[in-house]
Amino acid sequence: MKTIGMVLLSAMVIVGFDGPVCADSSAEGILKSVVKIRATIPKEAESAGTLGTERQGNGVVIDSEGTILTVGYLIREAESIEVTAQGVRSVGARVVGYDFGTGFGLIRAEKKLGVKPIALGKSSAVQTGDSILVAGHGGKDSVQVSRVISRQEFAGYWEYLLDEAIYTLPAFENFSGAALINADGRLVGIGSLFTQVLVPDWGLVGCNISIPIDLLGPIIDDLRKTGRSAKEQRPWLGINAAETQGRIFITKITSGSPAEKAGMKPGDIVLTVDGKEVGGLSDFYRKVWALGSAGVQVPLGILQGSKIRDIKVHSIDRHQRSLSKPKKEIKI
Known part of the structure; x- marks a missing residue:
């Protein structure tokens, strides 16, 4: 190999990274494991506003059963999926699993693709x-x-x-x-x-x-069996955040989310997590996740307008949220 x-x-x-590959026939066999994915998402889906209702991308066949690994946002909330391999007519596929933590998604073709899986x-x-x-x-x-x-x-x-x-x-x-x-x-x-x-x-x-x-190895069996990882689920707040000069600005609040219920608003600045100052976006996430699994209370110090507020956000399991009825999102 x-x-x-x-x-x-x-x-x-x-040199210059320009031009297509001129591969031999064996290498072309490896490339055939990469397939085209087309997913259709309902217009009322939670992710439709940001990711669209028609999504196209790629996936990689990873086993003889036709399991295809892709990036999860392509198939999130999909109502129908088509897969196209080289020299094969498009076939339907179904979602096997989606892991929010890694971003991996698994689908499976409904018919044999005749494609040799790639080795990991x-x-x-x-x-x-x-x-x-x-x-x-x-x-x-x-x-x-x-x-x-x-x-x-x-x-x-x-x-x-x-x-x-x-x-x-x-x-x-x-x-x-x-x-x-x-x-x-x-x-x-x-x-x-x-x-x-x-x-x-x-x-x-x-x-x-x-x-x-x-990141796939520890979760792939769970995704195949139950559609999600069995690992302890991280607490989810329902926010979008951006880092500017070390400060964490809330740019969007998901409607009906723990953050909205706690009174957070777009434009808030996160100052502390459980009384500890945050030093950037990754530090913010790690401090929240270190408090425990989904369901834990997350104490936040925020600057809202001209006032500093101490609030508690009752986190939830994001996977369970994805199974509920989609709701609109509030943007800044």
Whole structure:
């Protein structure tokens, strides 16, 4: 497998990162494991306003039963899903599981795709400076070589945190659910986001953030069996937050959420968690999650307008929230 992977990588134009891969037939077999996903979401769904009702991206076949790994937001609240493999007509698929903690989603094709699953690698072995293949659906015309520019934490505004996200450059346009493939031809990550980083002499440059594959192992059996991780669920508040100069600003409150019920509003500034000052978005999340599992009371000190308030937010399980009737969201 390593020889195949190295042929695949060495066949690319690494200098300048321009041009499609010219892969051999064995490498093309690996690329066939990447499929196209199209999901339709009801217009009343909670995520429809931010993620849309028609979503397209990629997924990767990871077992002989047709299980496909993707980024969860593509399939969140989907009422119908279609999967397209190379040379295969589109077939229906169903959601198997979604993990809010990692961001992984699993679906399963309703008919056999005739696609050989990709082998899983070790994302812990991926280091800054490594060349990596980023692959979307479409075979050799939908891949590029990128370079790992960082392994560092990523804090998302939606109460989401990755300790060691994989940052790659240049950005891959079709990044949602794309496969990160190492020199051994193994899957080491799933494409999630586009962002920008400051590169010396270049300024702000677009790059991608991928979810490390090592996060899948501890939860995949649970996702297959029950649709969610059996790990202790983190407390969820129902906020979107942004960090500016170390301060945490609340940008959105989900209607009916614990945060709304506690009196939080868009524009609030979070000062403390359980009496302890927060030092950034990731620190804020970690302090909240350290208080206990979903259901714990979360004491917050906030600046609301010109007044400092001490409030208690009765957290809930976000997965259970996702099963309830979608509600509108309040934006700043």
